Amino acid sequence: xxxxxxxxxxxxxxxxxxxxxxxxxxxxxxxxxxxxxxxxxxxxxxxxxxxxxxxxxxxxxxxxxxxxxxxxxxxxxxxxxxxxxxxxxxxxxxxxxxxxxxxxxxxxxxxxxxxxxxxxxxxxxxxxxxxxxxxxxxxxxxxxxxxxxxxxxxxxxxxxxxxxxxxxxxxxxxxxxxxxxxxxxxxxxxxxxxxxx
Numbered sequence: 001x002x003x004x005x006x007x008x009x010x011x012x013x014x015x016x017x018x019x020x021x022x023x024x025x026x027x028x029x030x031x032x033x034x035x036x037x038x039x040x041x042x043x044x045x046x047x048x049x050x051x052x053x054x055x056x057x058x059x060x061x062x063x064x065x066x067x068x069x070x071x072x073x074x075x076x077x078x079x080x081x082x083x084x085x086x087x088x089x090x091x092x093x094x095x096x097x098x099x100x101x102x103x104x105x106x107x108x109x110x111x112x113x114x115x116x117x118x119x120x121x122x123x124x125x126x127x128x129x130x131x132x133x134x135x136x137x138x139x140x141x142x143x144x145x146x147x148x149x150x151x152x153x154x155x156x157x158x159x160x161x162x163x164x165x166x167x168x169x170x171x172x173x174x175x176x177x178x179x180x181x182x183x184x185x186x187x188x189x190x191x192x193x194x195x196x197x
């Protein structure tokens with residue numbers, strides 16, 4: 001998991017930021033992005049793509065990452081921005097905000113996926129990066145935990161949708177609630193499943 005980082009550290013890039021997001025696919029809620037800078041030559045045992053980790057393991061690793069990271073920044077793009085910009089551009093906007101929110105300026109950026117946000121920093125997009133790079137995996141875990149917690153808060157505001165359980169993804173339960181109650185303020189109005197209700 002440190003192959004990408006070690007190559008960069010050896011080239012003199014000491015402050016390597018990993019960036020990932022959570023929440024591209026749901027019908028409701030923001031897309032949440034995170035940027036994490038791990039100290040050079042530091043590994044976090046057990047780090048992996050957040051989707052391959054249990055919720056309890058994600059929570060444990062979230063605490064570890066928050067403790068050992070040199071810098072962590074979480075940002076989001078709201079449902080209204082997703083509807084206005086589309087999910088791809090809104091995701092890049094959230095990533096840009098996360099990078100700009102770091103307490104220190106990274107030397108290099110590793111981003112999960114195929115695209116880099118528009119920031120004045122050297123970097124590269126890494127397909128499957130959340131399973132191949134420690135700092136991207138760390139960002140993946142933090143983004144996922146932060147978004148899940150946020151959706152649990154929304155569940156208390158809009159209990160009829162079951163957000164705490166499905167986190168806004170288009171499960172049968174969520175689609176039934178949409179048919180029964182219609183969309184609420186955090187639904188993405190341009191998403192299939194919301195606009196057809």
